Amino acid sequence: MRDRKWSRRDLLKASTASAAGLLFAEPLKAAVPPAEEVTPALIEAAKKEGKLSFYSALELNTAERLARTFEAKYPGITVRVERSGAERIFQRIAQEQGSGIKAVDVTNSTDTAHYLEWKKNDWLAPYLPSDVVRHFPSDQIDRDGMYATSCAWTEAIGYNTNLVKREEAPKSYADLLDPKWTGKMVKAHPGYSGAILTTTFLLARDLGWPYLEKLAQQKIMQVQSAADPPKKILLGERAVMADGNDYNLVLLKDQGKPVEVVYPAEGSPLIIVPSGIFRSAPNPNAARLFQSFFFSAEAQQMLVDVFAHRSFHSQVKEKGEHIPLSSLKLLKADPAQVQAQSEEIKARYAKIFGV
CATH class of the missing domain: 3.40.190.10 (Periplasmic binding protein-like II)
Incomplete structure (x- = not known):
């Protein structure tokens, strides 16, 4: 993983080209094993x-x-x-x-x-x-x-519409570094959640660890599961979630709850x-x-x-x-790389965020 220093403009231009390829690391054979019927x-x-x-x-x-x-x-x-x-x-x-x-x-x-x-x-x-x-x-x-x-699902940014106006809401990972969000965000932990481990891998790969170091300075509430951040913003304990499952927000919004999902400009991690x-x-x-x-x-x-x-x-x-997956810019992880770097990711994350 590189340690390039990124400006806010750099982050908005982050490319997803390196995420191209099959979701599974190994190439597929010409024919998969035979179908098993329910008999x-x-x-x-x-x-x-x-x-x-x-x-x-x-x-x-x-x-x-x-x-x-x-x-x-x-x-x-x-x-x-x-x-x-x-x-x-x-x-x-x-x-x-x-x-x-x-x-x-x-x-x-x-x-x-x-x-x-x-x-x-x-x-x-x-x-x-x-x-x-x-x-x-x-x-x-x-x-x-x-x-x-x-x-499958995507990891997303989200916010409480009672606490954040739509025009002022973050639209990208870069926007989360704005000082106005200090002490107002919540995110999940890669040591517990596989979805967040993959998300952390993708952000470190595409935006660099310096981005996560800056994010950690935003006095973020740390929770375990990727399902927890949507609950925290729903309760108004935090105004914005830096990561979390998009489906929770879709379901809450269907119920008329004051939440909104944001698919980041840099791309949405596909889980x-x-x-x-x-x-x-x-x-x-x-x-x-x-x-x-x-x-x-x-x-x-x-x-x-x-x-x-x-x-x-x-x-x-x-x-x-x-929004159909085909209409979203997706960040896709190579499972073999996640496997090789998982312990390093969890250890480095814990050190940076102090958890």
């Missing part, structure tokens, strides 16, 4: 197991809604949701695998780099639901069929959320059935309609209140 035999085998564990970095209400909808569709199979920040999930799985504990069946994470590590360790099992093969773009599918993108099955899954058939449900048009449309997430399923319709 009566699979359903029967899953019901005999009767349960599965879903480790998820999605917000708890989202993960629980998926679990309860699956249970209603397949009575007799219960889903135990283990929800935490992506970095905490990664640590827990590493500890369990190292101790020979077979607990996780299916997991999703907001840090794609985790899947590179799990795949390297041979911890993932190949399984591609038929919907993935037929309706998802190839750049959202692991070339060996170990995982695929279950949903993709893969899902995969573990090779040591204690309930492999239930895991496969759940994975197929997760990627079905039914579940994908629910993620879009109810939770304002993004789906790459070709049959799923975009939420009307959302």
Whole structure:
């Protein structure tokens, strides 16, 4: 990562060219593994197991809604949701695998780099639901069929419309350095949130660490999850969020709450959320059935309609209140680079922000 010093004008001109390329680090083969159908035999085998564990970095209400909808569709199979920040999930799985504990069946994470590590360790099992093969773009599918993108969103700037006038609101990351926002901002932490780890990687890559050093001088309220900043500005505890999930603001705005989302002029960090099955899954058939449900048009449309997430399923319709991803300038991370730099990023961030 470079340490170039940036002016406010430089930041507004920051290029996203270096973000070009596939979302997954490895090149795809000409053909992905065959589609796995949901058969009566699979359903029967899953019901005999009767349960599965879903480790998820999605917000708890989202993960629980998926679990309860699956249970209603397949009575007799219960889903135990283990929800935490992506970095905490990664640590827990590493500890369990190292101790020979077979607990996780299916997991999703907001840090794609985790899947590179799990795949390297041979911890993932190949399984591609038929919907993935037929309706998802190839750049959202692991070339060996170990995982695929279950949903996505962007990290954004946001503000409380009761506290900030639209014409005075920040429109870019550069604007967040204005002294008028000192003591009025909130942001999440890359040591807890995989989405914020990716966002920090992107900002350090494209804007430089000196930008983050200047941002840290703005007396920012530090929270854990990427879902927390929208809540803080909604409550009026801070006027502006420096990062946070765009979908929270879209949902709050739908409810008539005084919040607004801003897609930064420099580009919006794209967060993709893969899902995969573990090779040591204690309930492999239930895991496969759940994975197929997760990627079905039914579940994908629910993620879009109810939770304002993004789906790459070709049959799923975009939420009307959302600006299409195709219309946004997106910052995309190379998972391999995030993986290589993750510990450095977390340590340097903690030192700069004092948390």
